[in-house]
């Protein structure tokens with residue numbers, strides 16, 4: 293009779309464990325993974341309270357990422373390695389089963405006792421191999437009994453599966469990033485070869501054709517022939533833009549000895565250029581320039597600024613403004629360009645740095661502007677970030693490290 297009950301109990305534990313592992317592997321992101329595993333583990337161990345801490349990049353500090361306790365502030369509640377029960381378990385990478393906290397001298401002396409409302413708790417490190425991923429805590433067993441060695445084993449298995457899954461998602465994320473980068477780099481190498489080969493050849497004849505089409509348009513009367521010429525001109529403008537972008541790519545690739553540039557002056561010049569290209573619109577530009585910026589090598593600053601400014605102008609409707617800021621921030625020169633234009637959906641944000649991604653009509657955009665910006669910023673070992681909200685506007689922030697560039 294006893295044996296039968298024991299076996300039933302074991303089977304139900306195995307089922308619960310496999311349910312937790314399924315939930316863990318089906319999760320789409322880490323927060324969902326932590327929440328699903330914590331809730332299911334609390335149920336399986338008939339417990340009321342639990343939390344999961346995750347180790348930071350350097351492994352020296354843990355922060356609370358998931359808890360079913362509203363008193364605890366996620367991300368803000370932290371423990372250093374070795375500090376408190378969580379820090380101790382993390383440091384020693386050893387599980388802790390406390391049956392009665394009042395009997396545990398070490399815990400009572402260090403005053404950890406007051407962190408717990410009941411006398412028994414489990415605390416287990418989440419590991420991937422020996423790498424510390426985090427710590428899981430379970431307490432307030434509502435059976436009224438202390439936790440057992442079996443409960444501890446159960447929690448260790450849950451922690452093991454969480455650790456592996458988190459490591460797996462991190463690795464997959466890295467692989468995705470590398471794949472994307474390889475793809476983009478590959479496209480750029482191809483573009484580089486292509487551009488140096490034919491863009492020079494195309495540039496001069498194209499200039500001539502555009503000039504003759506313009507002359508013809510100045511003399512021709514209204515009528516179908518004028519319509520055809522207008523169409524031809526818009527196609528030509530697109531070709532001119534592509535050739536210009538490709539030329540820019542190939543020239544920059546060769547420039548190994550860049551001159552030093554003044555960021556603010558380059559920005560002023562880029563603003564002028566962007567404004568000249570939209571003579572039909574009056575655009576209000578607010579400037580907030582840092583007076584004390586060092587010179588940096590010019591590896592294509594004007595291209596970055598002009599491309600982003602031109603996009604900002606395109607995004608603006610009848611009203612709105614563009615704000616340009618330069619600043620010195622923690623070893624970086626920080627340049628931000630924001631607009632109150634049409635904004636972008638998340639789907640577009642994810643693709644804007646891809647070569648040839650554009651939402652603009654044929655005569656207006658080629659889809660190379662931001663790919664070029666991204667390429668130049670990478671040469672500076674810098675970063676380019678974008679935030680945008682539909683119908684509210686877009687902000688680009690570029691950070692160029694002074695360490696590598698001043």
Ligand SMILES: Nc1ncnc2c1ncn2[C@@H]1O[C@H](COP(=O)(O)OP(=O)(O)OP(=O)(O)O)[C@@H](O)[C@H]1O
Nearest residue numbers: 603604607644650651652657658659660661662686
């Ligand atoms: N400030 C902005 N506001 C709204 N959308 C933007 C903004 N900046 C970029 N975009 C979106 O990103 C796309 C890609 O921009 P990118 O500058 O690379 O190419 P493009 O402007 O279309 O063409 P071009 O090669 O002439 O620059 C744009 O087509 C547009 O959809």
Ligand SMILES: [Mg+2]
Nearest residue numbers: 599603661662
């Ligand atoms: Mg553009």
